[in-house]
Amino acid sequence: MEALQEEWLPLSMTVDRALVNSRVRPRHLLSDVLREHAGAASVHIGCGQGICGACTVVIDGVPARACLMLAVQAEGCRIQTVASLAELEGESVGPQGLTRLQTAFRHHHALQCGFCTPGLLVSTAVFLSRNTAPSRDAIVDHLNGHLCRCTGYANIIAAIESLAK
């Protein structure tokens, strides 16, 4: 089998309102490229297999696992990480520089080590924008796909419930 000539492909995407122009290998994962080419260190890489949810970002309005996309697939896409949280919640930040969701997480002690938090926050912001009054069951179903190894689920659920209108 002849050696494969690996190509570089141009990649242009918007990450948290900044235009990112880069060159990537086809095999480069979006999660790595967001961290290394776009400076988005909040995109945490946990399992790298789509199970833990720590790398969840919002792509063209839809939450997705950055580790389950090739970077080249993000060509022309608008990507929002936790740095765009206020925008995702559709409001400006509060007096302490925190959004409603961040304030609720803080108030309910819904994070400990914080590794799962960025992915959890962005996907919860989209979840709440679609379901303004989710039931506890709906919240639990939403949390399926976000692993918290500090096992802070009870507090995370309480934080989200406190925002359910």
Added chain:
Amino acid sequence: MTPSPFRYARPRSLEEAVALLHDRPTETRILAGGQSLVPLLAQRILRPRVVLDINHIADLDQIVACHDHIRMGALVRQEQARVSAVVSTEIPGLSQALDWVASPVIRARGTVVGNLVANAPGSELPAVAIALGARFAVRDFAGERLVEATDVLGSGRCLAPDALVTHVLWPRTPGRGGFYEVARRLGAAPVVGAMVSVGTDGARVGLCGVAAVGVACPSVADAIHRRFPDAPATAEIDGLLARDLTEPAFGTEFVGAEYRRRIAPVVIQRAIAIAGASAGADAGSH
């Protein structure tokens, strides 16, 4: 974890995709939602030479109600199918099963066809497709044809490497549907899962996790149809399963074959209860 090197192709038409696939059939992998493929690439379990991204082919993202079936393109996402009104009315068994597939974020990108053809041991949708008599529209260099889901997903079967599944065709099975599964973790692959679909013309039962592939259980389905919304007794289902389960038993190091076989009747009973309580269009004759 970064995949091995591969060339990336982004065809704009089915003709172009099929031609690229024809070039290097065994060395090419098709990328749709990527939720099964990318982890296998990242762990280097798969090392294809070419990744064929079909996401830019037009019209494959449609759910179309045809005369006697519902046709879904290869880019229809699991979430899109899950919330579709036509799917919930015409294929309630599938609609209910989709609630149990993976997690919401994965379902938003993962496709129905991709989940089917990945045919992971024990996974939900292949069992549903086999039990409901789904068919695949398949394209290769020679042209287009329809194949039964069983002939692709059944034991010892697979798709020719140069064939591209463009659509899945679901027969209309209106009535009530239920799905239930026992899993080690919410969103993980089921230990055992059962789909029950009951319409005026009969019932259909699909079981996953008991064999390595999905199985239809016609004898159990007949018994359910006679009594629905009541469920046959555990022992009766157990006896009928002995007739329906012709595939070799399946077990893993965590959950053995004996346990899976033993809980199957109860999983089926729970799926019957969910179907009975569902708000589907009424089966009419009952």
